[in-house]
Amino acid sequence: MASSMSAGRGAPHIDMPLLLVVVVLSAIGVVNLYSATSAYVGDTSGHGALAGIYVTQIYWIVVGLLLAMLVAAIDYRHFERLAPILYVGGLLVLSSVFVLATDVRGSSRWIRFGTFTFQPSEFMKPLIVLMVARHIQNDAKVEERTLVDLAAPLFFTAVPVILVMLQPDLGTSLIYLMSALTMLAITRIRTGSVIWGAALSIGASLLMWNFGMKDYQKARITSFIDPLKDKQGTGWHAFQAQTAIGNGGLSGEGFMQGTQNQFRFLPDQHSDFPFAVFAEEFGFLGCVGLILLYGFLSIWAVHIASQAKDRFGAALAIGSGAVIFWHAVFNLGMSMGVLPVVGVTLPLFSYGGSSLVTMLFCLGLLMSVSMRRSG
Secondary structure (H helix, E strand, O other), X not given: OOOOOEOOXXXXXXXXXXXXXXXXXXXXXXXXXXXXXXXXXXXXXXXXXXXXXXXXXXXXXXXXXXXXXXXXXXXXXXXXXXXXXXXXXXXXXXXXXHHHXXXXXXXXXXXXXXXXXXXXXXXXXXXXXXXXXXXXXXXXXXXXXXXXXXXXHHHHHHHHHHHHHOOOOHHHHHHHHHHHHXXXXXXXXXXXXHHHHHHHHHHHHHHHHHHHOOHHHHHHHHHHHOHHHHOOOOOHHHHHHHHHHHHHOOOOOOOOOOHHHHOOOOOOOOOOOHHHHHHHHHHHHHHHHHHHHHHHXXXXXXXXXXXXXXXXXXXXXXXXXXXXXXXXXXXXHHHHOOOOOOOOOOOOOOOOHHHHHXXXXXXXXXXXXXXXXXX
């Protein structure tokens, strides 16, 4: 497979396995989105606009793929120098939501320019990855690292986490944290520092629960433990998603035949719960295939990192893969009822230009590292 430069000569070769899986996931995602919104065809209410969003999704895929191609064509080492500038710029845009954002369901996350809407917190994900990767590249310490040594990357992560939690957006803040921690896990850290870090995390979580989280966010977290307790309220999303998944059985009810989706019982089926639509239509066997595709992306990112020719490339591959991995874990987990509903999208499946372009940007970074593994 032509996935790296041969003997360090000639132009970088495209990582075909990576590209193929991305294209396959994107294509399946569009088909699934078409089915997820097919029940709204002819609807004259406000929901009727959902019927055509799969076309918009195709446009965003094209834009995202072009961006990914541009990023892949640039030697990833240039991003090490650009990381601080991009990061500061990202923080400024992220802060602008408090002035320019449109309130949606009690959260101020989206900035609107005419008919164009984007979510700044999405674009911050690869910028955090770049900053943490830059720190890992410049950290030449041989000894095991302490919490003091990790202060800089944790600070790079904490600032956008705080800004996002003020919006509020629990799901995105978790992606920030988990992606950064996954990257730091490839460094040598003292056992004592890990224990202290865990203790501080628990303390911070308690403070966040008592003072930083909205009541509806707490309700979502507590309702996942027993969704049947309030299945008409806070547990509605999880209950309907689990019902749809259960309806799928072994081989599914068939394309565009899922009853939970077609009868509009499944909420946010185009954004937060596309997996439930897919599971109802293609069943357990289809779900296994889909999860294997996401599993491949995660494992392939580790494989690329293991062959990267410098620490920055390795950290960048791990970080880019981590963004995809944790998105998939949280989304699949909340659809199956094993994790709280935190509003995290399913990569290349959920509707949304900001999320889709961000995922493809991360995959472009991964491709850039892969193309230069031996060069």
